[in-house]
Amino acid sequence: MKTGVIIVAAGRGTRAGGDRPKQWQDLAGKPVARWTLEAFSHLPSLILVIHPDDTAIATACCAGLDVTLVHGGPDRSASVRAGLAAVRDASLKTVLIHDVARPCVSRTVIDAVTDALSRHDGAAPALGVTDALWTGAAGRVTGTRDRKGLWRAQTPQGFHLDAITAAHAAHPGGAADDVEVALAAGLDVAIVPGEDRNLKITGPRDFARASAIVTPTRETAMDIRLGNGYDVHRFGAGDHVVLCGVKIPHGRGLQGHSDADVGMHAVTDALYGAMAMGDIGRHFPPSDLQWKGAASEIFLRHAVDLAARNGFAISNIDLTLVCEQPKIGPHAGAMTAEMARITGVAPDRISVKATTSERLGFTGREEGIAAIATATLVKP
Numbered sequence: 001m002k003t004g005v006i007i008v009a010a011g012r013g014t015r016a017g018g019d020r021p022k023q024w025q026d027l028a029g030k031p032v033a034r035w036t037l038e039a040f041s042h043l044p045s046l047i048l049v050i051h052p053d054d055t056a057i058a059t060a061c062c063a064g065l066d067v068t069l070v071h072g073g074p075d076r077s078a079s080v081r082a083g084l085a086a087v088r089d090a091s092l093k094t095v096l097i098h099d100v101a102r103p104c105v106s107r108t109v110i111d112a113v114t115d116a117l118s119r120h121d122g123a124a125p126a127l128g129v130t131d132a133l134w135t136g137a138a139g140r141v142t143g144t145r146d147r148k149g150l151w152r153a154q155t156p157q158g159f160h161l162d163a164i165t166a167a168h169a170a171h172p173g174g175a176a177d178d179v180e181v182a183l184a185a186g187l188d189v190a191i192v193p194g195e196d197r198n199l200k201i202t203g204p205r206d207f208a209r210a211s212a213i214v215t216p217t218r219e220t221a222m223d224i225r226l227g228n229g230y231d232v233h234r235f236g237a238g239d240h241v242v243l244c245g246v247k248i249p250h251g252r253g254l255q256g257h258s259d260a261d262v263g264m265h266a267v268t269d270a271l272y273g274a275m276a277m278g279d280i281g282r283h284f285p286p287s288d289l290q291w292k293g294a295a296s297e298i299f300l301r302h303a304v305d306l307a308a309r310n311g312f313a314i315s316n317i318d319l320t321l322v323c324e325q326p327k328i329g330p331h332a333g334a335m336t337a338e339m340a341r342i343t344g345v346a347p348d349r350i351s352v353k354a355t356t357s358e359r360l361g362f363t364g365r366e367e368g369i370a371a372i373a374t375a376t377l378v379k380p
């Protein structure tokens with residue numbers, strides 16, 4: 001079912017205070033209304049109902065988004081009716097009606113409401129009342145109320161478009177929300193789980209609460225990890241070396257417990273390092289005879305799988321081989337392709353390069369090859 005969205009934003013926000021209505025005030029770097037619009041921008045039709053005085057500020061706020069602006073009415077219900085009357089897309093079967101003042105709404109809540117519309121005339125998020133309820137007057141408690149069966153209503157409230165349009169047309173006015181209008185028309189409205197984060201900015205203090213929700217913290221921010229790996233293997237007898245899985249003819253071979261692929265070892269250690277999960281020696285101990293002569297592809301695959309199991313994607317790999325001989329340049333393309341095959345990373349994100357050490361040190365004396373690698377892991 002194709003679902004449209006009406007965001008009501010024609011209120012004056014008198015309780016929130018400030019130099020402009022709350023929906024145009026800043027929340028962690030952008031207007032409240034922009035956060036709300038972006039939360040729904042994956043849906044095909046967005047209508048923003050505004051006060052006529054706010055046309056310029058609303059237009060600026062919607063820059064780059066496909067939003068239809070509509071003028072609202074003197075109360076929330078009138079603004080919803082104006083939004084419903086502006087729906088032009090005949091293929092829309094259902095509609096979500098949302099307060100602009102709830103900018104922290106999550107995709108989970110939006111999807112739960114939308115999904116429930118395949119089984120019900122309407123659906124809306126709500127939280128069960130968990131505090132005791134009193135009545136009070138003049139600063140004194142005058143009685144108590146049973147909280148059982150009471151819910152705190154949130155938006156978006158979703159409905160079949162024809163049904164809610166007819167319900168609003170038939171309603172005398174003064175409804176707190178669209179569920180009240182729907183119930184008056186005899187519609188069946190399901191409750192789906194609301195969220196504490198889906199608060200309505202009402203008073204001045206609510207900006208700080210909402211800001212804390214939308215501002216990324218260490219727990220919610222994208223997790224970007226950088227790891228480095230370093231390895232050395234000495235030359236010994238042989239007629240080739242294996243570097244990044246590519247067999248290169250050479251007057252000597254590299255010695256090691258496995259196939260001594262120094263480049264692939266450095267990359268593998270960079271991946272383990274980025275995850276703070278040790279190194280090849282920890283996962284494949286040299287004391288374990290089963291790894292004798294093993295193809296280093298096994299190690300790299302293990303690190304790649306470990307990253308995937310922990311939710312990380314490999315963003316890039318950069319490898320530098322340090323040797324006088326063999327010359328790496330002619331083989332760098334094949335090495336990149338081989339590492340791309342093993343890791344599943346696009347070749348343009350894998351760099352294989354080499355340097356000599358100007359004949360200095362053990363690499364300069366051609367006693368062995370050293371490799372230094374860096375890898376970036378990203379968890380969205």
Ligand SMILES: Nc1ccn([C@@H]2O[C@H](COP(=O)(O)OP(=O)(O)OP(=O)(O)O)[C@@H](O)[C@H]2O)c(=O)n1
Pocket residue numbers: 008009010011012013014015016023049072073074075076079080098099100101102200201202
């Ligand atoms: N004539 C109106 C009144 C309210 N709303 C919208 O209805 C939602 C819920 O209203 P509320 O939080 O009460 O907002 P305001 O009416 O702006 O606030 P206040 O009562 O403090 O002035 C808000 O998104 C508000 O913009 C609207 O579109 N048209």
Ligand SMILES: C[C@](O)(CO)[C@H](O)COP(=O)(O)O
Pocket residue numbers: 076099152153154155176177178200
């Ligand atoms: C629709 C609503 O968000 C449900 O909780 C709420 O009723 C609108 O805000 P108001 O303060 O009641 O106008």
